[in-house]
Amino acid sequence: MRLRSCLAVGAALHNVGMHCQGPRTFHKATPASAGALLVLCVACHTARSDWVVATAASLSHDDNVGDAHNHSDMVPDSSTSATLSAFDLLPVGRSLSLVAGSELSGQVYDRLDGLRNASIDGLLSLKKKWGIGAFAAWSRAQVSAARSDYEDGYRNVTIYRASLEMGKRLDERWNLAAGYNFERRAAAPGASEIYGVSNDAFSQTGRSFTANAQYALSDRMSLSLGSLLRHGDVISTALTAGHYYPLTDLKAAAPDPAFGPTAYAYRLDGTTYGIKLGANYSLTDHSLIGGAFQRFDTHARGGNNYTNSVPQLTWNYQF
Amino acid sequence: MLKNFIAIVSSVFFCAAAQAAEIRALVKDQKGKAVADAVILVVPVDPRNALHAHAPAAAVDQVDKQFVPYVKPIFVGSTIRFPNSDNIRHQVYSFSPAKKFELPLYSGTDAPPVMFDKPGVVVLGCNIHDWMIGYIYVSETPFFAKTGPLGTAVINDLPAGEYTVRTWHPNMDRTEESTIQHIALSADTPSVAEWQIGLKPTIHVPRVSGAASADYP
Numbered sequence: 001m002r003l004r005s006c007l008a009v010g011a012a013l014h015n016v017g018m019h020c021q022g023p024r025t026f027h028k029a030t031p032a033s034a035g036a037l038l039v040l041c042v043a044c045h046t047a048r049s050d051w052v053v054a055t056a057a058s059l060s061h062d063d064n065v066g067d068a069h070n071h072s073d074m075v076p077d078s079s080t081s082a083t084l085s086a087f088d089l090l091p092v093g094r095s096l097s098l099v100a101g102s103e104l105s106g107q108v109y110d111r112l113d114g115l116r117n118a119s120i121d122g123l124l125s126l127k128k129k130w131g132i133g134a135f136a137a138w139s140r141a142q143v144s145a146a147r148s149d150y151e152d153g154y155r156n157v158t159i160y161r162a163s164l165e166m167g168k169r170l171d172e173r174w175n176l177a178a179g180y181n182f183e184r185r186a187a188a189p190g191a192s193e194i195y196g197v198s199n200d201a202f203s204q205t206g207r208s209f210t211a212n213a214q215y216a217l218s219d220r221m222s223l224s225l226g227s228l229l230r231h232g233d234v235i236s237t238a239l240t241a242g243h244y245y246p247l248t249d250l251k252a253a254a255p256d257p258a259f260g261p262t263a264y265a266y267r268l269d270g271t272t273y274g275i276k277l278g279a280n281y282s283l284t285d286h287s288l289i290g291g292a293f294q295r296f297d298t299h300a301r302g303g304n305n306y307t308n309s310v311p312q313l314t315w316n317y318q319f
Numbered sequence: 320m321l322k323n324f325i326a327i328v329s330s331v332f333f334c335a336a337a338q339a340a341e342i343r344a345l346v347k348d349q350k351g352k353a354v355a356d357a358v359i360l361v362v363p364v365d366p367r368n369a370l371h372a373h374a375p376a377a378a379v380d381q382v383d384k385q386f387v388p389y390v391k392p393i394f395v396g397s398t399i400r401f402p403n404s405d406n407i408r409h410q411v412y413s414f415s416p417a418k419k420f421e422l423p424l425y426s427g428t429d430a431p432p433v434m435f436d437k438p439g440v441v442v443l444g445c446n447i448h449d450w451m452i453g454y455i456y457v458s459e460t461p462f463f464a465k466t467g468p469l470g471t472a473v474i475n476d477l478p479a480g481e482y483t484v485r486t487w488h489p490n491m492d493r494t495e496e497s498t499i500q501h502i503a504l505s506a507d508t509p510s511v512a513e514w515q516i517g518l519k520p521t522i523h524v525p526r527v528s529g530a531a532s533a534d535y536p
Contacts, residue, residue, distance in 0.1 A: 050407035050408055050447075051407070052407075054527075089407075089447065091408070091424050091447075094423070095446075097447075129446070132412050132414075132421065132446050133412065133414065133444055133446060133449075134444060134449035134450075134524050169449070169524065172522035172523065172524065173522055214528070216522050216525070218520060218522065219520070219521050219522055219523055222525065222528075280525075280528070282525060282526075282527065285385075285526050285527075286526065286527060287527060288525070288527050288528075316527050317527070318526065318527045
């Protein structure tokens with residue numbers, strides 16, 4: 001259940017690409033995100049502010065939603081998601097700006113009803129533009145807190161993220177960006193039947209590097225290429241309980257009934273390599289549609305290697 | 320009766336004598352399609368024909384995070400105001416040799432007017448909204464116009480005489496000088512100037528770039 005929901009989340013965090021930072025569930029509300037919202041409200045009342053509201057919808061398909069190693073455990077499914085976000089720009093200096101915002105999102109799976117989720121996310125980012133104009137290099141530090149609530153509540157999670165990014169538009173056609181991301185997902189420990197192994201299977205920590213390039217074919221059409229290197233906890237769900245992995249390789253294990261009554265989720269240490277190819281077409285000045293294909297290749301401890309292929313269609317509208 | 324007739328004939332005669340020359344311009348692209356936002360410049364060979372020109376104040380607005388108008392021709396020495404009709408702030412700048420300036424973040428009509436005292440093309444941008452782009456053409460001649468959606472423009476009240484006319488467009492694939500035509504204007508009949516110019520494909524910074532959320536530059 002990892003990297004894919006990042007499609008919406010990652011897209012929310014940056015414009016050119018792949019931003020998967022770990023488990024792909026959505027952002028949700030927590031005291032921390034409430035704090036971010038509070039900061040936002042205070043800022044709005046204390047300074048002239050520039051609001052931007054945007055919305056997005058996407059359709060995607062994952063051929064291995066549970067990140068399973070064995071072919072017999074792989075569960076493909078499609079999902080639909082929608083996002084509504086509001087961001088406020090608060091200039092701090094001549095080339096420094098603070099962006100505070102919040103995002104509401106929801107995701108519905110075609111078959112895996114337990115994975116339906118709704119999220120609220122609050123974020124703050126400080127962006128420095130190293131010059132004036134569209135082609136000035138920029139860097140950005142961002143923190144966010146989110147809460148995701150699932151249909152099957154045992155997966156509910158609070159997500160903390162921090163990222164450092166930099167980028168530069170080389171010219172009208174080429175736009176480059178790269179970033180380092182940290183993510184901590186805190187979930188409630190579940191029931192465990194494996195002696196000596198933590199039952200906190202849905203909490204994760206991960207770090208990732210991303211690099212993205214976007215190339216404009218025309219005024220309306222652009223192509224993008226993104227890459228991801230992530231290391232940290234991964235969760236792999238098998239449809240039946242069993243000793244798939246040496247206990248020494250397991251960090252946690254817990255039942256995962258969203259995939260079936262006998263399914264078990266295993267948390268392992270792993271490294272993921274990802275690539276994303278995408279194309280966007282601007283329908284109007286305010287909206288675009290896009291198609292993308294993401295491929296993830298994960299190598300986790302205990303020989304738990306698996307892949308995900310995720311095609312996706314998106315629609316974005318910015319007011 | 321005779322007195323009235325003489326008065327009418329006299330008025331018609333004097334009106335005709337005072338009537339100034341006119342140029343009707345048409346700009347098409349390489350496919351014969353009308354080109355809007357092309358600037359037509361009419362330069363008198365005899366500079367005395369432009370002696371009494373003045374440089375009026377003008378404005379370039381910001382509406383829905385776009386410069387309006389997209390192309391604004393002005394006479395050299397004119398001042399331009401940059402009112403902001405959006406309910407957010409803009410930070411207008413130009414790096415162009417004809418005029419370098421920067422207006423710190425502002426809203427409403429807070430920004431001071433900017434004088435354009437050097438002929439040439441001034442490219443406008445907003446440091447907050449990278450997709451915003453606009454052009455000010457600072458003309459050395461007071462006789463100019465901009466084509467509309469039909470690719471046409473009319474410049475009238477021109478003193479009769481010899482002129483050179485040329486056109487400019489932001490996406491033109493050639494130099495302005497290559498479009499120069501020589502025209503002798505008389506008050507009798509309007510003169511016509513036509514151009515067929517190639518337009519380069521434009522690539523603008525996208526306003527919506529694929530992010531689910533708003534993405535400030």
